[in-house]
Every structure is written in C-alpha cells, then in structure tokens.
Amino acid sequence: MDWLDLTIIFVRTAVIYVAFIQVVPIMIWVERKGAALIQDRPGPNRVGPFGLLQPVADALKFLFKEDPIPKEVNKFLYAIAPFLILLPASLVVCAIPIGDYAVFFGRDVLLQVADLDVGLLFVLSIGSLGVYGILFGGWASSNKFSLLGAMRSSAQVISYEIPLALAAANAVMFYGTFNLRQMVFAQEGTLFGFLPNWGIWYQPLGFLIFFIALFAETNRLPFDLPESEAELVGGYHTEYGSMKFAVFFMAEYINLATASGLMTTLYFGGWHLPWITDARLLELLGSRNLLALLQVATFTVKLSFFMIVFVWVRWTIPRFRFDQLMRVGWKNLLPLGLLNIIVTAIVLYLVEGR
Amino acid sequence: MEAFIPVVIMFVLALLLSGAIYFITSVLGPRVRGRIKLSPYECGVYEPAAQTSTKLPFQFRFYLIAVIFLLFDVEGAFFLPWALIYRESLAVDGTLLVGMLVFSFFVVLGLVYVFRNKYLNVD
Numbered sequence: 342m343d344w345l346d347l348t349i350i351f352v353r354t355a356v357i358y359v360a361f362i363q364v365v366p367i368m369i370w371v372e373r374k375g376a377a378l379i380q381d382r383p384g385p386n387r388v389g390p391f392g393l394l395q396p397v398a399d400a401l402k403f404l405f406k407e408d409p410i411p412k413e414v415n416k417f418l419y420a421i422a423p424f425l426i427l428l429p430a431s432l433v434v435c436a437i438p439i440g441d442y443a444v445f446f447g448r449d450v451l452l453q454v455a456d457l458d459v460g461l462l463f464v465l466s467i468g469s470l471g472v473y474g475i476l477f478g479g480w481a482s483s484n485k486f487s488l489l490g491a492m493r494s495s496a497q498v499i500s501y502e503i504p505l506a507l508a509a510a511n512a513v514m515f516y517g518t519f520n521l522r523q524m525v526f527a528q529e530g531t532l533f534g535f536l537p538n539w540g541i542w543y544q545p546l547g548f549l550i551f552f553i554a555l556f557a558e559t560n561r562l563p564f565d566l567p568e569s570e571a572e573l574v575g576g577y578h579t580e581y582g583s584m585k586f587a588v589f590f591m592a593e594y595i596n597l598a599t600a601s602g603l604m605t606t607l608y609f610g611g612w613h614l615p616w617i618t619d620a621r622l623l624e625l626l627g628s629r630n631l632l633a634l635l636q637v638a639t640f641t642v643k644l645s646f647f648m649i650v651f652v653w654v655r656w657t658i659p660r661f662r663f664d665q666l667m668r669v670g671w672k673n674l675l676p677l678g679l680l681n682i683i684v685t686a687i688v689l690y691l692v693e694g695r
Numbered sequence: 696m697e698a699f700i701p702v703v704i705m706f707v708l709a710l711l712l713s714g715a716i717y718f719i720t721s722v723l724g725p726r727v728r729g730r731i732k733l734s735p736y737e738c739g740v741y742e743p744a745a746q747t748s749t750k751l752p753f754q755f756r757f758y759l760i761a762v763i764f765l766l767f768d769v770e771g772a773f774f775l776p777w778a779l780i781y782r783e784s785l786a787v788d789g790t791l792l793v794g795m796l797v798f799s800f801f802v803v804l805g806l807v808y809v810f811r812n813k814y815l816n817v818d
Contacts, residue, residue, distance in 0.1 A: 354708065358705060358708055404723050405723050406724055407726060408720045408721060411734065412734060424716075427713055428706070428709050431709035432705060434705065454701045457699070482735070484735040496757055496760050500764065502764070506771040510771065510775050513778040514782065515782070517781075579736055583720045584719065584720040585720065675767070675806065676806065679806075682778075683795075683799055686781065686796075689781070689782060689785060690785060690792050694785045694792070
C-alpha cells in the first residue's frame with residue numbers, strides 16, 4: 342500500500358460519497374413530482390425546466406434562513422443531533438457494492454468504498470445508530486411534540502430491527518457469508534434457463550420482511566409516525582430551522598438510497614445484468630472499464646427503481662396507527678421471520694444435507 | 696484491518712461535511728431574536744406559565760418494549776453466526792439444524808409468553 346493506493350482509496354470514497362449525496366436533490370424533485378403526478382396536479386414547475394432547479398432553490402433558501410436556538414433546549418445535544426443522524430447514514434454507504442472493479446493507472450480499483458468481510462453486520466449495526474440522533478433531537482428540543490415523536494421513533498425502530506436482522510440472517514444462511522460483494526457474485530447467471538439467478542427467487546418471504554422493515558427503519562410512510570405532520574406538527578424536528586432541518590432530510594434520503602442499494606444487493610443481483618454472466622459481457626465489450634461502467638449503470642437503474650417504489654408507496658398508502666404498527670412488527674413480522682429461517686434451514690437440509 | 700481504512704476516510708469526510716454545514720448556517724442568515732420566537736412551539740401558547748415541563752417520565756410501556764427488544768435482539772444475534780456456517784456444516788451432518796430447532800423452540804416460547812401477557816399492547 343503506497344501513496345497511489347491511498348490516493349485511489351481517497352478519490353474513490355469521495356466520488357461515491359458525492360454520488361450518494363447528490364441523490365438528495367434528485368429525490369426531492371422526484372418525490373415532489375411523484376406526489377404531483379399521483380395527486381393530479383402540476384407540482385414544482387417555476388424554477389428551471391420542469392422545476393428541475395427547485396431543490397437548488399430550496400437548499401439556498403435553507404442556507405440563508407435564520408438558525409434560532411430555542412430558549413429551553415439542551416444546547417449541546419440540540420446542536421449535534423442532526424449530525425448524529427447524518428454520520429451513520431454516510432458510514433453505511435461504505436458497505437454497498439456498486440460494481441466489480443475498474444482499472445486505473447494499472448491498479449484494480451474496487452467499485453465499493455470498503456470491501457468488508459462483515460458487510461451486512463456493519464450495515465445493521467451502524468445503520469441502527471441513527472436512532473440516537475432522532476432521540477437526542479426530540480428530547481433536547483424540550484417540546485412535547487418532539488418528545489412524542491422521538492419516543493415513537495425509538496420504539497418503532499427497535500421493534501422493526503428484529504425482523505430486519507432475522508431476514509438478514511436468512512440471507513446470510515443462504516449465501517454463507519456476511520460479505521456483500523460475495524453475495525452479489527453468488528447471484529450471477531440464470532436459474533432454470535429463463536429466470537435471472539437473483540436472491541428473491543430463493544427467499545421471497547425474506548425479501549418481503551426485509552422490504553417492510555426497511556420502510557420502518559427509514560421512517561417512511563406508511564411508518565412515518567415519528568414525524569407524522571398531521572398529529573405532531575413536525576415530530577422530532579419541530580424545533581429545528583435552517584440547514585439543520587435540511588440535514589434530517591439529507592440523512593433520510595441517503596438512508597433511502599442505501600436501503601435501496603441493500604435490497605438490490607441482497608435480492609436483485611446487485612450490479613449483474615440479468616441472464617448474462619460478467620465473463621461473457623467482458624468478451625463482448627472487450628474492455629474492463631466499459632464493463633465497470635455498465636455494471637454501475639445497471640446498479641443505478643435497479644436502485645432508482647426501488648427509490649421510485651418508496652415514493653410510490655408514500656403517496657399511496659395511509660399512515661398506520663401506533664398500536665397497529667407495533668402489532669405488525671411484533672405479531673406478524675417477527676414470527677414470520679422465525680418461520681422463514683426454520684423453513685429455509687429445513688429445505689436446505691433436505692436439498693443439500695446428507 | 697486494512698479494509699477499514701476507507702471507512703475511516705468516509706467518517707472524516709462526513710465529519711467535514713457536518714462541520715461545514717454547521718459553520719455555514721451559523722454565519723449566513725439573519726439574527727432577529729425575540730421572546731416568543733425562542734419559546735418552544737406549542738400550538739400558539741407562548742406564556743411560560745401555560746406550558747408544562749417536557750421532562751416527564753416515560754410511559755412504562757416504552758420501557759417494557761425496550762427490555763423485550765433487548766431480549767429478542769440478543770436472540771436474533773445468536774442466529775447470525777449460526778447462519779454463517781449452517782450451509783457449510785450440511786456437508787458433514789445436520790447437527791446444527793437440530794440445535795437451531797431446539798433454540799427456536801425456546802425463542803417462540805418466549806414470544807408466546809410476551810403475547811399472552813399482552814406486554815406489547817400500547818393502546
């Protein structure tokens with residue numbers, strides 16, 4: 342490991358981080374246009390063509406707004422809470438593989454920030470740290486709405502973490518590794534000659550549980566009780582203003598992107614094009630870097646699909662009540678997750694055991 | 696440990712971004728302060744006497760949920776290392792399957808106990 346390697350690592354990390362951050366303005370536009378489409382109204386259409394510059398205008402407005410610190414808040418926790426959400430959200434990006442590798446300056450450059458052997462564990466553990474930001478933000482605001490939002494949020498996030506971990510355990514059992522890159526390699530090629538060899542065909546129930554639990558973990562509708570604006574004003578970020586308020590949304594959208602990336606990686610073949618192996622593609626294209634570009638493009642398309650599903654669900658399904666939320670998490674998803682593990686284990690034993 | 700170098704770089708980048716955002720917002724933007732603006736928002740009520748403290752004790756249900764979460768999360772954590780080696784172990788024999796089934800039985804037993812005592816009914 343010399344200075345060139347270190348430079349490559351630094352540039353790679355910065356580029357991928359910026360790529361995940363620019364998801365935020367794009368998603369703001371997609372979300373507002375999607376809402377407009379579903380509610381049959383034009384949506385943002387004044388700033389730039391199709392309102393494309395609306396997120397830029399929003400960001401500028403946030404920057405030039407006053408940043409008041411209310412009188413009774415716990416100043417330290419109030420100030421760091423938004424960044425306590427942003428930090429874990431950024432760190433989780435590290436584990437998502439967006440492609441195999443490209444060749445620059447005669448070196449193999451991994452298209453992933455860090456090839457971690459504990460990838461899935463890293464995502465689960467660091468991802469769940471975000472709840473501290475919400476809890477501190479809500480509690481330090483010394484506002485009843487914020488406190489209620491924070492309490493609901495912590496109860497919700499910890500309740501849905503168990504189904505998430507069980508679904509993840511199921512994926513780990515199937516692939517036999519925690520390494521997300523190895524999981525993607527295992528999903529290459531075709532199944533029965535006509536299906537892409539994706540994880541979802543092997544563990545559909547696991548995918549369903551993972552999908553639902555991710556909605557709760559990212560605080561998206563129908564599970565957005567922490568900030569349910571009709572009952573709690575703004576939930577845990579009622580007292581926040583200026584860019585600190587925007588940081589909550591940045592973190593939410595980065596979380597959304599990593600959640601979509603995780604689903605793509607675990608269940609939808611990651612960077613692989615369906616029906617064709619990478620070796621065959623390399624033969625056709627003749628260049629490693631072209632293949633890498635194609636892989637990143639494939640991954641981006643799959644990730645965008647899930648992002649649009651998140652928006653679509655948000656504007657289609659109404660919010661759950663709190664007791665309904667707890668019932669779904671504990672009485673439906675948790676037993677289903679256990680059942681899923683037991684059934685998968687028995688089927689694996691029948692197929693492969695001796 | 697070498698694989699974690701990029702994670703450290705990412706952490707530093709995220710810290711820099713947070714610092715930049717914090718600094719920029721505190722520099723830009725007007726500063727017009729007032730008693731009413733700095734009071735906690737509560738549906739138009741701004742007299743201090745009308746507001747009660749928010750440092751109330753948590754509802755007991757939330758504590759119970761936290762304890763139950765802790766129990767089941769630890770049990771979920773036991774599943775992960777087992778899942779990692781399960782498929783490899785099948786080439787030898789099915790001992791791990793039996794062990795897991797016994798363990799799951801006790802997890803389900805705990806779940807049934809929690810449900811029957813209605814510890815998770817929040818309403």
